[in-house]
Amino acid sequence: MHLDHADTYPPRHTYGATGPHRPDGTRRALRVGLGGPVGSGKTATVAALCRALRDQLSLAVVTNDIYTREDAEFLLRNAVLPPERITAVETGACPHTAIRDDISANLEAVEELEETVGPLDLILVESGGDNLTATFSKGLVDAQVFVIDVAGGDDIPRKGGPGVTTADLLVVNKTDLAPYVGSDLARMARDAEAQRGELPVAFTSLVAEDGVRPIADWVRTRLAAWTAAPA
């Protein structure tokens, strides 16, 4: 389904993240991408965000599993959102292709969610676990979060790469594990700042009470800015 006005020619075709309005002129849902290496806690972060935000916001999630529907099923099993608000996109063994080079399936998914359960305030698009170069297309999302964890090695912020360097929010997850894996959080913070300058970094431990708070607060700030922008 195409959400564009029928009376403009040549029309806009992608209804991508660059076009912020619905056909009726209101602002569409903010789209936030979550990417990062395998096992860093993307799905757990999405689940925690849903629990933290679902009472105040109308939410939906798109997952990009690599070879199963496990991420979508994890979210369903944990009942973080009603099933009609969770869609799984299949990526043909290339998660980065589906979020960056050929975003057509993901755009279909976000537009379908807005059609079937909308209007929505926020859509979270979770990438399949990938490598440090995986980033989201600006045609798909308005902002992206890159999730790494302390157990993946405390030199990852120093190594940089497009995800660590350019994401709108860098999350360093599983801080509770730092003492056990010998990761130096202060060093990670220094390295991240050197790579990212003014861009924010959140250190999280999702096992702690309200551990997702720093990310949820960042999302709320982005959403307030999105909603307040001129219509």
Next chain:
Amino acid sequence: MPTNETPPPPRDVRGPAAGGRSPSPDGPDRGRQPLPGGGVLGGVGALLVLADGRFPAGGHAHSGGAEAAVAAGRIRDAGSLEAFCRGRLHTVGLTAAGLAAAAAAGLDPLVLDDAADARTPSSALRVTARRLGRQLMRAARAAWPSPELDALAAARPRGAHQPVVLGLTAHAAALGPPEAAYAAGYEVVSGPATAVVRLLSLDPFEATAVLARLAPELDQVVARAADAARRALDEGPDALPAASAPLLDIAAEQHATWSVRLFAS
């Protein structure tokens, strides 16, 4: 003849169904320019864009039945990949190329969409064809804006069959029916070849050599498809090829139920 500066003329997709030959420049020779010294120049530049494996229309997530064939042991190496692709090319490839050529020749895309349904016995593959058609429509409208694509998108909001959208896209790009058939036929074999490189870690040079060896047969399939499309302008869509591959249909139905898979189809 149209050039890149001259957009194709608007066409009502709900216009007269197959039967009346469309006026020039909608005929079979559309998009071709005579060359000094003989021969014709088709819009090869636009064809390269359309047939590029990186064209963002969702194909990367589909294996064209190769994932099921690998699991069943029917594709094990370059030789069995070639046999698989050859079978696909002369069955579903011919059918897809005929539909695409007919859409590019000016047959009513809604009539062709019904004809594609009738030629796709597997429900799973009908769903796949419409999903890919919708994804292609998105990329096509961005690449070659045209009222005829807008009209088909409005008439089939859940997606038309991918070969029909492909043919109409070729038309919007000022390509002729043979070029549309080339894009459709090539995709039918290049998709599985790419997928098998990932599934079997097959040597990518061997996979590409398979495609190169099939190229002369692709030429033959395109000739048959373009000829059928020409006849379909007078005789209707029944003149189009209806070749199918029952094993592909059965395997596609089974594949759609797998809980762990790399590709969507």
